[in-house]
Amino acid sequence: MTLLLIRDAIIFSSLMIMLSAGLTLTYMTTKVPNFAHGDFATLNVYLSLALVRLLNINPYLSTVSAFMLGGLAALILYLAVLKPLMDRGANYVILMIATIAYDMILISLINIFADYLNRVHKLITRLFQLKGFDIEIFGQPGLFVIAPILAFVMITSLYFFLNKTKFGIAMRAAIENPSLAEIVGININLMYAVSWFISGGLAGVVGALMPLYMTCNPDLGIRLLISIFAASILGGLSNIYGALVGGAVIGLAEVLGTGYLSMTLGPWVVPYRPVIPLIIMMLTLLLVPKGLAGVDWKRFIKKVG
Amino acid sequence: MALPIPLTFLIDLLTFFGIFAIISMSLNLEFGYAGIPNFGKLLAVAGGAFFVGAIPGRVIAYLFNLPAEFDFITNNLEVVSSINQILMFEPVTSIFYLLVSLIGAALSGAALGYIASYPGIRLRGDYLAMTLLAMAEVFRIVGDNWEPFVGGSLGVRIPDPFRWVGGEYRPLYVALTILLVTAAIFIYLELVSRSPLGRTLRAIRDDELSARVYGKDVDRLRIKTLIVGCAIAAIGGALYSFLTASVSARDFNRVTHTFWPWVMVIVGGAGNNLGALIGAGIFVTLRRLITFYKSYFETIVPFDVVWLEYMLLGLALILVLLYRPEGLVPERPTKTLKHSYIVKLISRIKSNEGA
Numbered sequence: 001m002t003l004l005l006i007r008d009a010i011i012f013s014s015l016m017i018m019l020s021a022g023l024t025l026t027y028m029t030t031k032v033p034n035f036a037h038g039d040f041a042t043l044n045v046y047l048s049l050a051l052v053r054l055l056n057i058n059p060y061l062s063t064v065s066a067f068m069l070g071g072l073a074a075l076i077l078y079l080a081v082l083k084p085l086m087d088r089g090a091n092y093v094i095l096m097i098a099t100i101a102y103d104m105i106l107i108s109l110i111n112i113f114a115d116y117l118n119r120v121h122k123l124i125t126r127l128f129q130l131k132g133f134d135i136e137i138f139g140q141p142g143l144f145v146i147a148p149i150l151a152f153v154m155i156t157s158l159y160f161f162l163n164k165t166k167f168g169i170a171m172r173a174a175i176e177n178p179s180l181a182e183i184v185g186i187n188i189n190l191m192y193a194v195s196w197f198i199s200g201g202l203a204g205v206v207g208a209l210m211p212l213y214m215t216c217n218p219d220l221g222i223r224l225l226i227s228i229f230a231a232s233i234l235g236g237l238s239n240i241y242g243a244l245v246g247g248a249v250i251g252l253a254e255v256l257g258t259g260y261l262s263m264t265l266g267p268w269v270v271p272y273r274p275v276i277p278l279i280i281m282m283l284t285l286l287l288v289p290k291g292l293a294g295v296d297w298k299r300f301i302k303k304v305g
Numbered sequence: 306m307a308l309p310i311p312l313t314f315l316i317d318l319l320t321f322f323g324i325f326a327i328i329s330m331s332l333n334l335e336f337g338y339a340g341i342p343n344f345g346k347l348l349a350v351a352g353g354a355f356f357v358g359a360i361p362g363r364v365i366a367y368l369f370n371l372p373a374e375f376d377f378i379t380n381n382l383e384v385v386s387s388i389n390q391i392l393m394f395e396p397v398t399s400i401f402y403l404l405v406s407l408i409g410a411a412l413s414g415a416a417l418g419y420i421a422s423y424p425g426i427r428l429r430g431d432y433l434a435m436t437l438l439a440m441a442e443v444f445r446i447v448g449d450n451w452e453p454f455v456g457g458s459l460g461v462r463i464p465d466p467f468r469w470v471g472g473e474y475r476p477l478y479v480a481l482t483i484l485l486v487t488a489a490i491f492i493y494l495e496l497v498s499r500s501p502l503g504r505t506l507r508a509i510r511d512d513e514l515s516a517r518v519y520g521k522d523v524d525r526l527r528i529k530t531l532i533v534g535c536a537i538a539a540i541g542g543a544l545y546s547f548l549t550a551s552v553s554a555r556d557f558n559r560v561t562h563t564f565w566p567w568v569m570v571i572v573g574g575a576g577n578n579l580g581a582l583i584g585a586g587i588f589v590t591l592r593r594l595i596t597f598y599k600s601y602f603e604t605i606v607p608f609d610v611v612w613l614e615y616m617l618l619g620l621a622l623i624l625v626l627l628y629r630p631e632g633l634v635p636e637r638p639t640k641t642l643k644h645s646y647i648v649k650l651i652s653r654i655k656s657n658e659g660a
Contacts, residue, residue, distance in 0.1 A: 033431050035344070035438070081623055090630065093342045096434055097567060098626055100344065104564055104619035108612040115608030222559060226439045233435065271450040278443045285424035285432060 005259040007144050011213055013251025014151035015206045017244050019224065020231035021155060022199035024243035026074070027232065028175045029192045030082055032095040037228055038221030039106035040070040040200045044207030045216045046113050046125070052133050053123055059133050060146060063208045070204020071197040077102050078196035083189070103221070110218045126218070130211040143212045150209075154202060155244060162240075171195060223274065227254060230277035234284050236291025245292055250277050308473065316480045318593055323483035324545050326585040328562065329569040330494055330578055331537035336567075337575035337636070338503060339530040340510030342430045345421060345437030346538060347562040348444050351554070352417040353410035353539025355448050358455035358552025361406045362388070362463050378453055381461050388464040396469040403466040403482070407543055414539020415532045417444070422531045427524050441563065448554035460553025463546060483544050490537055494578050504639055506530060507576070560615065568622050574632025583634055 023037045044066035051057040051065065081098050090098075114125035135142040161168040173181040174191035182188055210216055227250050235246030258273045288295055308316075328350060335341040363377045366384050369391055375384050392399050421440040425433035448455055455461050470478045497503050508516045509523050517523055542562075546552045565588065573584020595614055602610045625632065642650075 033435055081627075084627055088627070088630075090626070093336070093340065093430060093434075094626055094630065096342055096344070096431060097571065098623055100564060100567065101619040101622040101626070104560070104622075105616050107560075108614075108616035108619070111612040112608045112616075115612070119607045222442055226442055229435045229439060233432065271446060274439075274443050274446060278439050281436060281439060282424040285428065285436065289428055289432070 005256060007140070008259070009252045009255035011143055011147045012255050013248045014147040015209060015213065016227060016231055016251035017151045017247035018154055018202045018206050019228045020235060020243040020247035020250070021158070021240050022202040023228050023232045024235060024237055024240055025195050026078075026199045027237050028240075029195050030078070030086070030095065032082070032092050032099065033229065033232075033237075034074075034077070034199075035096065035099040035225065036073075036077060036103035036106055036221075037199075037203055038223070038225040039103055039110065040073050040203035041207030041210060041224060042110050042216075042218065042221040043073055043106060044070055044204045045210050045220060046110055046117070046218075048208040048211060049123065049125065049128070049130065050113075050117060050121075052130055054121060058135075059130060059208065059212055060135075060142070063150070063205045066204040066208035067201040068204070070207065071201035073106065074196045074200025074203070075193060077200075078193055083192075107218065107221065110221075114218050127215050128211065129213075129215045131213075134212045141212070143209060147209060147213075150205065154205070158198070158240070167194075226274045226281075227251075227277045230281040230284075233281050234291055236293030238291070239293035242291055242293030250280060253277070253280060308477070313476065314593075316476050318589060320476070320480045320483055320548060321593075322586055322589045323480070323487040324541050324548070325565065325569060325589055326487050326582050327483075327490055327541035327544070328538050329566045329573070329581040329585045330490060331534045331541070332566045333570050333575060333578060333581040334494055334497070334537070335530055335534040337570060337577065337581070338498060338510065339506040339527060340430070341527060341531060341534075342434040343437055343531065343534065344434040344563060345439075345441035346566050347557060347559055348417055348421055348437060348441035349414040349535035349538035350542035350545075350562040351441070351445055351448060351557040352414045352535070353542030354546045354552050354557060355455050355542075355554075356410045356413040356539070357406050357543045357546045358461050358463055360409060361402060362461070365402065365464055378456050378461060381456065385462045385464055389468050392464060392466065393468045399466040399469050402464065403547065406466075406547075407486070407540055410539045410543035411536040414542070415536040417539075418531045418535025419528065422528060426527055426531070438559075438563075442559065445554060445557055445559075448557070455552050455554060458553075458555060460551055460555065462551045465550040466547060479548050483548070486540060486544060490540070491578055491582065494537075498578065499640060502526075507639070564618075568618055570632075571622060571630075572625050572632055574634035574636065576636030577634060580632050580634040580636075584632070587633075 019037070019041065022040075023034060026034050026037075044062075047066060047069055048059055048062045051062045052059050077099065081102055082095055085095055085098055117123045118125040131141070137145045162172055163169070170181070170186045171191040171194060173184075174186050174188045175195070178188050181191075210220065231246035231250040232243055233246070234249060235242030235244070237243075254273055254276050257276045258270060261269045284291060328346065331349070332343060332346055335343045362385065365388055366375070366377060369388060371384060371387060377384055392402070421437050422433060425436040449458055451457060452459075467475050467478050467482075505516065505521055505526065508519075509521065509526060513523055542557070545556075549556075569584035569588045570581050571584075572587065573582070574580030592614075599610050602613070606613075
């Protein structure tokens with residue numbers, strides 16, 4: 001029982017890491033939380049469903065197309081909506097409203113696609129899962145092995161990309177100091193577009209894997225969004241590595257916390273699972289509003305030790 | 306005597322207009338005047354409705370000495386129908402029950418707004434927006450799952466304060482009540498917007514630093530604005546519950562109670578109450594027309610037409626933000642005293658000094 005719980009927690013943490021890293025990356029570029037981030041994942045939940053059930057494609061292979069579709073959805077949001085608004089001098093509240101409007105468009109697309117798969121192809125598209133299509137590795141569900149590896153690979157390649165390649169360094173420069181980067185001839189617009197594409201791609205990969213892990217529904221995006229926001233705020237919204245820690249903590253806390261409470265108090269606590277990230281989010285804002293990345297750890301250790 | 310059909314249609318339209326006008330005006334107070342991005346409008350609306358579903362019915366059952374073995378949730382039907390039997394002949398008690406419930410709903414909405422905004426109110430608005438959104442969603446989940454609260458996913462029926470009116474004319478009385486409340490809130494918010502407080506809020510919105518320099522307590526004013534805004538939105542939620550004489554957590558969601566009010570405020574024009582009213586009016590009328598023509602489309606597409614409508618709304622909102630961010634009714638500059646009045650004032654002061 002406990003082992004199953006830990007397995008669940010590790011899978012969910014890996015997925016949360018990819019989601020919160022993506023959200024933080026886009027937050028760093030446009031300085032606005034993307035309220036449609038969860039839908040980049042949900043969109044691919046349904047693409048994955050269609051590929052697996054209709055074309056018999058392995059769910060892990062569908063992550064490739066998921067990265068593309070997720071990236072594309074994010075790119076459209078940036079280029080067609082946010083960039084023009086920013087050029088017109090819109091403030092961050094207007095940008096946030098625009099992401100909510102985009103969220104509505106994606107939600108309706110997801111639901112239309114779900115209805116279509118359901119009515120034309122007779123697939124179950126509400127409250128479904130694809131656990132049966134997972135492969136087995138050493139007698140364990142493949143996701144338990146592949147999700148952490150995928151998260152690790154994605155994040156390390158992002159690290160190498162941002163720190164070792166010329167393009168990545170230019171991107172960091174564009175994110176950290178746009179005006180200075182522009183002076184030395186970096187195309188900021190291109191850099192931001194690439195970060196939006198990567199962010200959406202990461203969310204897309206998570207979406208493709210989600211049905212292997214849990215029961216999915218078109219409103220999955222908002223469920224995930226609470227956790228993503230909590231993880232990113234915990235991480236500080238200013239640092240991708242902070243987001244990694246935030247994602248891992250929220251993932252573990254949600255699964256282990258709910259598991260522990262349902263064993264001690266009874267299974268009725270399970271639906272209240274989103275309360276855990278909400279509480280962590282609120283505590284972070286009250287105690288360390290700049291998140292884990294904003295804490296001066298050297299001073300903290302000196303004080304305590 | 307039955308009411309003619311065009312009239313029932315109009316009453317229905319005005320009822321929903323009133324409810325959404327209240328909610329969008331409250332959002333306009335928060336966003337239009339004070340610049341607070343409340344993406345958890347659902348929280349206060351559901352808060353008001355859940356209060357009406359959870360508290361007044363139980364209190365009345367206790368006051369009317371109903372048998373104690375009748376639980377308000379498990380024996381909901383029996384409890385509510387026996388209360389309605391009594392309320393049918395007691396218009397004064399009914400009106401008193403309505404008013405007290407609305408006040409209670411406003412207070413609970415205010416409390417929720419305070420709790421939800423407390424962690425994020427001192428930070429940049431996006432943190433506040435994220436916490437309010439998360440809080441609203443979690444509150445909805447609690448309402449949907451915790452049965453002793455408002456009956457979980459099944460919902461509860463609540464005592465009907467319009468029972469004494471009698472079947473035919475009930476919708477008319479409900480509509481009139483809602484419109485009366487809408488008008489009162491409109492007048493209140495107009496007075497606020499023309500008062501020094503309204504100008505201070507706009508100053509905070511336009512230039513927070515300058516407002517701070519002039520000694521305005523920005524955080525406190527923001528908290529106050531959210532408390533008032535949430536109280537008003539909660540009244541909207543409570544009125545909706547009285548309209549249907551029931552409360553169900555399933556009726557409250559992010560699309561209807563957060564996204565729609567945002568569309569109304571942005572399309573109508575943020576920063577003036579008339580804009581919020583007009584936005585709500587256009588929106589409600591359009592929705593009624595869409596519902597009317599929906600059945601025609603339903604047969605030719607393989608999906609629920611409601612999603613097409615959401616998509617169009619999202620697109621419309623983005624287009625308005627891009628091409629007409631000031632909305633249909635742009636915000637007017639702050640009203641100042643007339644020049645002739647100021648001249649008169651100066652001469653009066655001078656003559657006083659002379660004497």
